[in-house]
Structure formats: C-alpha cells, structure tokens
Amino acid sequence: MTSPKTDTPLQILISAPDDAVAQFQPAIAKALDAAGVQAHVAPDLPPEEVDYIVFSPNGLISDFTPFTRARAALSLWAGVDKVLHNPTLTLPLARMVDPGQREGMIEYVTAHVLRHHIGMDRYITASQGWQQVAPPLARDRKVTVLGLGELGGACANALAALKFDTHGWSRRPRTLPGITAHSGDAGLCDALSGADIVVCLLPTTPQTENVLNAATLALLAPGAVVINPGRGSLIDDSALIAALDSGALGHATLDTFRIEPLPEDHPFRAHPKVTVSPHVASLVRVETSAAVIADNIRRGEAGAPFVHLVNRQAGY
Template identity: 40%
Template sequence: MTQLVLISRDYDMSHLIPPIQRAAPELKVSLYSTAHAHDAEVAVCWNPPAGAIATLPHLKLVHSIAAGVDNILSDPSLPRVPVCRVVDPHHARRMSEFVTWGVLHFHRQFDRVLANQSKEIWLRPQQSDPSRCTVGIMGLGEIGSPVASDLHRLGFAVRGWARSPKNLPGIDTFAGEHALAPFLQGTDILVCLLPLTKATRGILHARTLGQLRPGAKLIHVGRGEHLVPQDLHAALADGRLGGAIVDVFPNEPLPPGDPFWSAPNLIVTPHMASVASPETIGLQVAQNVRRLVRGEPLDNLVDMARGY
C-alpha cells in the first residue's frame, strides 16, 4: 500500500483525504502531524514548512495541490525527486471569467460609479469602444493565452508578453526582457498571469508600474510574490495607477490592519480567481501515484529548470 502525506505550513489539508481515497481506495493518506507520516512515499503539499519534505526517507514524488509550485521549489533542502502539479481543466475558464470582470469593471468605469455612490453623486461616466482600451497580458501560457483570446473576442485591443515568442491570432505579442518596456508603454489595463520564477519574483515593482500609460489599471492574479507591496501603494497614492484589483498577496491571508485593505481605488479579493476543486486535486494526485507505482510517465511534471 502506497502511503501519502499531506504537508502545509498554514493550510488545513484534511478535506483532501476523502477525495484522494475515493479516487484511489488503495492509498493510505495521512497528515504530516500523524505518527506514521514519515513512512510516506508521496508528499502532497501546499506551502510546506522549510525542511519538512526532506524528513521523508522513502520519498519518491512531491505533488502540489495547485498549478503553482514555487512554494515547494523554494525549499533548498528539497530532495531530488519528481515534482508534479495540478492542472484543472476548468482553470483557464474560471480565470478568464475573473479577468474579464476586472477589465469590464475598469473599462466601463464601475470604479468611478461606486466611488460616486458613496458620495451620493449621480454622474454617468462617458463610455468608449473596447477597441480603444489596450489590455496587456503578462504570461501567455496555458492560462494567459485563452484569457487573451477571450478578451480579443470581446473587442478589446489585446497585447501579450512572454518569456519566449508566441503566435496568437489577433494578439500583439512581445517576448523577452528587451520587449517588456514597449509592451508596458502601450498598456491601459495590465493583467499579471506569470508563473513565479527567479526572473519574475518582484516584477510588479515601481519601474514596471511607472512604464504603463498614465492612470493605467492593474489586475494581479499571478503569484503574490510578483508584487512589491510598497511600490503598488505608492503608485496608487500618487495617481500613476488609476486602480487595481489584487487577488494574490505575498502573505496570505491578508491580516487585519494591512495597508492594502484601505489603499485608494484597490479591490482586495481573497485568492479566489480560480481554485481547483478537491475532486480535481484528488483525482490528479491519485492518477499520478498510480502512474508512479506502474513506472509510467507522470502527468503535469514540473520542469525544474524553468520552475513550472
């Protein structure tokens, strides 16, 4: 019987035990705090404590419960075993719904309408054709590409920036570090959908935000560590940014009293843009463990050099 252990620093993962066992009743699943956890051959993780994975002497596989694996790869003591991630088949659709809402919120000036309501001001904001609004997507992978295409179909002028060249119908694409500034300079609404790597950590800093068109908006649904909080606060406070929707933060949950709660023209959402269901997580983890046991290629295997 293959044994799995669920490991997280601050997230209760006990609700994942039933769906994993429903998908593969032959597996034994336990929490890291239990007596026999150190006998596990598979570690199923979200934000595990540093060094925890290295305490498993029989480890053969590490499996994230999400698409992101930076919280696992950042551990310098991580054993040299395969790392897999969960790829929810509905992830792109949910993310596109969230981003489309955010783009329409700013394009149709609902931010101004809501601010006016609190002041009892009746003012109809001037509307414009979506083709006059340029949405810039940072990250054109499995999620960013369909998001960009969906916005293009709605009539927005869409551009995208990625590590390597991409070819998407109707989308102006930019690739590589040298192309970042031209990409930003023509953007009205910036959407961050990048993976978290050494190159992208802290990429939403003062220089990046300052290269956008004056009064541009930000929709951040990538990874919390992309963001330099004090730089976003400053850009909102002095008007360089006209508004922002932030779904992911360097430290979650966002604590009471954090300046983000009261930042001007900022909407805080609780990491809800797109989350894999427990059933999807359970099924993909179970399938990969069975593949491991049979010696078959693993699904959604992480490229350790790229970090995703």
Template identity: 40%
Template sequence: MAVLLSTKAAAMEMWRDALLALDPTLEIRLFPDAGEPADIEAAVVWTAHDMAELRRYPNLRLIVSMGAGVDHLFRPPGPPPGIPVARLVDRMLTSQMGEWVLLNVLRFHRQDLEYRALQRDRTWLELPAPVTAERRIGILGLGELGTHAAGLLRGLGFPVMGWTRRPRALDGVEGFHGDAGLPAMAARSDILVCLLPLTAATRGIVNARLLGLLPRGAFLINGARGGHVVDADLLAALDSGQVAGAALDVFEPEPLPPGRPYWSHARVVMTPHAASITIPASAAPQVVENIHRARAGQPLLNLVDFAAGY
C-alpha cells in the same frame, strides 16, 4: 505503501474522499499522522507543508503540489533531491482565474470604482461610455492561465497583447517577448494583468519603472504572486494617479497584515488569494493518475521544471 496528504484542515477530508472515490485501494494518511515513515510513497501537499519534513520518508517517489504555482517549493530547503514534483494543471483552476481576471477588467473598464464613489456620495452622474475596442489589455504570462484569460477578453472585443520570456504565437493576441518587449507592451497597456510564475527573474517585475511606462491612468490586476509587485512602487503610482486602480489577489506576506495600506486604499480592490481555488473533485484525477504512473515507472504529468522555475 501509503499516500501522505497535507493541506488546510478544512479541506483535508474532502481531498481524501476525492482520491478514494477514484481509487479505493489507496491508503491515505492525514498529516501529521504519517505513521511509519518508510510506508510513504507519495506526498500530496500544499504551501504550508515543511519540505524538510519530507526528507523523513526514505521510499518517497512522488510529490504533488496542490496548485498551479510552485514558488513555495523553492524556499529553502526545497523538496528532497531527486524526487519528482508535479503541479496541478486543472480546468477548474484555469476557469476560475479567467473569471476573476474578467471580473476585474470589466470592473475597471466599466468605471465601477467611480460609480461606487458616486453612490456613496448620493450623486446621480452619468460618466462617458467606455469603448471596448479601445481598451488595450496587456497580459504578463501566456501559460495555461494567461492563454485562457486572453481568449475570454478577446471574445468580448478587447485588443489583447501578451508578454513572455521567449516568443509565443497565440491567435488574435499581439505578442511581445524578452527585455525589449516588456516596455513596448507596457507603454500600450491600459490594463496590465500579471499571471506570471514567480521566479528569480520575475520577482519585483511590477516596479516603478514598469508602472511608469503604462499610459497614465492605467490599471493593474495581479492574480499571480505578491512577490511580482513592489508594494511601495505601486502605492506611489496609485497616489500619484499614474495607476488609476489595482485589483490584487496575492500579497507578501499572506495573510496580509492589518496595518498594510492596501486594506484601506480607495483605489485598491482586494481578494484573499481566492481568485482560483483548487476543487478536490476536479483535481483528484490527475493526482491519482500520477500516483499510478509513479508506481509503474511511467512518465509523470505536469512535472515542475526546477531549472525554469515553474
């Protein structure tokens, strides 16, 4: 039996080599060269792969998504019914996202946008020093990524709050949950960080109402999915000064078309969905483990809960 591998062309061979280094007996086929469809027992794929195409493989018993986010799996037609889908929960992905969040929190906290503007104008001006203990950080989502980011921020002395759908206790983090908790946390968030999974319930959650609840001059950091943000509402909030700046790593669509306003907005810092990038050598062990578990009929790691949406 064989494993089908489908990702960006530049990463295909790295993934193959990382999997074979752990289990040289694996037969790995690189999409689109799948060979005989009946041979495929597992598919290790990323967002561009067509879920409909996976219905060609009658003996498929496992799908592994090469990332932490799984919203792409919910696009019609979705994965073949009855086939378990696993996502990656990888320490390197988590660490990278924490670094990116920290980078941008400090960028805004230490007035980097203002100092860069002064530099462009050749103006020597010392701005009032910010106080870390007074810069309140609100994190939307306290899963693997949000919990790690919260710990990093707490370690620097920032007051950290977190919002989740259901109550979640986390040491040193003030918790908010549900419909009532969201506006309560937003009203106290000088920097709002979105690390939520994208579901029907969270799509468009960063909208005019939520942005209007933030303290005037607050900042937004979105490392989750572009669908969380209503672009027109964020641009209006930036232009009015309600939001003083935004760091965005994710967009709809991607790649972001050249004509979109974010590209040239003076108060927006962009990265091209690069905040957290899967490193094959780090992620491969859990992929190989799940392939072995699927063969043995054992419980799988990090299964996607399609009812919950992540």
C-alpha cells in the same frame, strides 16, 4: 495506457492543514478508486511506507528524506516557490494544474477587467446622479497579460474572445492566436507601453521579482489599472502606491501579497484606489484537483511519465 493493477493498496500520504485534509482525503480516495488504483489515503502514515506524497507547500513537511519509498511529490498548489529550493526534495515534483482552478482564474480576471473597462465603480461606490458615460469598446482598450503559461494563456484567450486588444508577455517567445505576444526585456516594454489594463500572472522567480516597478509602471497609459492575481512579489509595493497617489495609475485590484494574510495596517487596506481580495482568484477546486492527483498516480503506476512536472531551473 492501461490502468495499473496492484494487489497491495498504495500508501498515499496527504500532508496539509486539517481543513484541507478533511476535504481532499475522501475526494482523492474516490478519484483513485474511479481510476482503478487501489490506495489508502491518510495524513499519518509512516514515512518509509509512503508511495506518493500529496502536500500543500506551506511548511508541513520540511524534510523529505525519510520518504525513502516515495515515487513523487504532488503539490496541491499551482505555485511551488516555497519548496522549490528545499534540498531534501529530490523526488519528481508536480505542481497542480487544475481545470477548475483555470476556469476560476478566467472568471476572476475577466470580471475585474470588465469592471474597470466599463467603469462600474462609478455606479457602485459613488452617487453621481444621472451621468451617462460610454466606455471605449473592448477593441479600443489595450489589455496586457504578463505571463502566458497555463493560467495566463487561458486568461489572454478569454480576453481576446471579448475583442480586447490583447497583448501578452513571457520570458520565452510564445504564439497564441488573436494575441500580440511579446518576449524578453524589449518585449516587456512593448507589452506595457500604453496598456490600459495589466494583468499579472507570472510565476515567482528571481527574474520576475518587481517586474512592475517605478520604471515599468511609468510605461502604462495614464490612469491605467493593475490587476494582480499572480504573486505578490511581482509588484514593487512602494512604487505602486506612489503611482496611485500621483494619479498615474487609476486603480489596483490585488489578490496576492508578499505577506499573507495581508496585515490590517498595510497601506493597501485603506487606500481608496486599491481593491483587496484574500487570495481567492483561483482557489483549488477539490473534485477537479483530486482527479488530477489520481491521474498522475495512475500514470506513475502504469510506467507513464508524470504530467505537470516542475522545471527546477525555470522555477515553475
């Protein structure tokens, strides 16, 4: 596939909070230049002159109809649930699939799985004297990853490489070497039954709302750990707190929430069995994501299909 050759620079709108614009505007311009695409990247272009929209789906653009010349909307976020049902967004919509973001998610997930597997909190948060406790080997610990897409599949592969008894669940059947894959409603029960650690990496859809609830949490092994770097809507908050309070669950490490920033008075904040991180598990990396944006624009100008297009029916 050859790079496009244009005499007139493309007009690329970047619509995001000021701090994101300050980082992404020069990075995208540099990546486009490296890809051989002449372009002007700016946050304040006339809508009718915009060729591509690069945006963060947090409400800066609510009406896409003025962008009559635009060829695609390219999200800076992996999740697009905030704009998926916007009736004015009829352009091809691509989500962010960033290799740097994927690596960051693998590091976050493996770090917290190993933290709970080894039982590091007993040494970090409490002084218990000289107690030598040997955890099970990874091969004897069942870890289930809910969601086997771009991020979930990568994390499941990393955990399997560490020799965990790795299970995964997805709505549709998938095959990953070294991972016991489940699908459908019955498969969800099999994936969760007896799991020692559960990692939530599903997208937000009507089908995944509260996938971890009182009934499904009861399937886990006693004292199990839940790690959620996916979406806040995946967990029934009240059911999670009840399971933690009863001792059925041992801990929850949560990075995403229904309301963000997480309110200071939220029960998760002060709960002794909850670790809160501020949605940092898989932050977009500027340089690598700028290259993804530039490549999609290059593809569009060369007449090639866009990559990472959102399936609006599936919701991701």
